[in-house]
Amino acid sequence: MMTNLFSVFDPTTSMFSMPLNWTSTMIAVIMMPMMFWLIPTRMGIAWNTITSTLHKEFKTLLGVNSMNGTTFMFISVFSLILFNNFMGLFPYIFTSSSHLVFTLTLSLPLWISFMVYGWLNHTQHMFAHLVPQGTPAVLMPFMVCIETISNLIRPGTLAVRLAANMIAGHLLMTLLGSTGPSMSYSLLTLLIITQFALLTLESAVSIIQSYVFAVLSTLYSSEVN
Template structure:
């Protein structure tokens, strides 16, 4: 590594074509064969997760949601979750730690929600710009604030996921690079710390993918 951040650089390439982004498809190769045997423990656990998410997203979207809409957000959750977890393995490129990846997910979704809402529910979208009970003199300021908060939504979605993944990986890399210069008992302490951090990062991987999917669902529910 030339510096601390070089662990996030896409450096593997063939004929100037970056191969690091192929890590987003590695999750397909890690699905155990037992998953395809019905019923299997893996498949039952996966069905339990998807059913729980389906019920929660359906509640968020409300009674006016279109059938099958929840499966879009469940797929989004699983895709981000796979990429977050793959980044915890050694020598696997963490695609979700790059704005290229996170903005590619957040921006098209947000744009599609906005275009759909302003074309089909124009009055409803205008009503969202002024919260109920806002005093008359404050209305222009509230409109500016609501427009600004709406515009920065894809950025906050992308940066939140990227920053959380980068922070944990940087800490793991920073602590791991000090290993060769430590004594034996300090290395033992470092290993325990690394295991604890890895457990924390596993929880962060789940939480951040869930937060991304839930916020996207909330943004979708506001335009209907």
């Protein structure tokens, strides 16, 4: 019996005293390389088309001064989050992307690396970002404080946005599903249709949130060049 509303998200799955929750995170790593050495399939061609499109878009966001190969890092982040989001839609699979342990592990190292690189190599450029162009002299101290705070909370907002969006849909589906046994047959049909609609919405959210995470990381990276 559930002790509270969020107990369905507790990491409790185990076998032979070994935790199995985070194995869903590594399933994509095991499955993904198959398309690179097997005969090209429709899925492989579709995935290559997606990654090529993302490469062009991220290259545009990073600008001409970006180092070669930078886009592949953000495509890898997009792929990892996308597969974990979709794995969480299957029953009895631990949704790792709905936990801050997973999301902060991705956002915090990226943000720290951007800041260290920017302040060491483009110090004047980073100082210039703290004061937007055209700011009156009286407001400059306040703008520096606001820009500093907004810069410091970036990894937290990236992590919380992804985790909150993933856990919200799962929680809503769990709440609606728990009311099924006490419903009449006519309302149960309506509940099933609603659950299918929510599942479709969650699939779209899984794609959108992974794309938003990768795009925002790319924009943060472009600011330090």
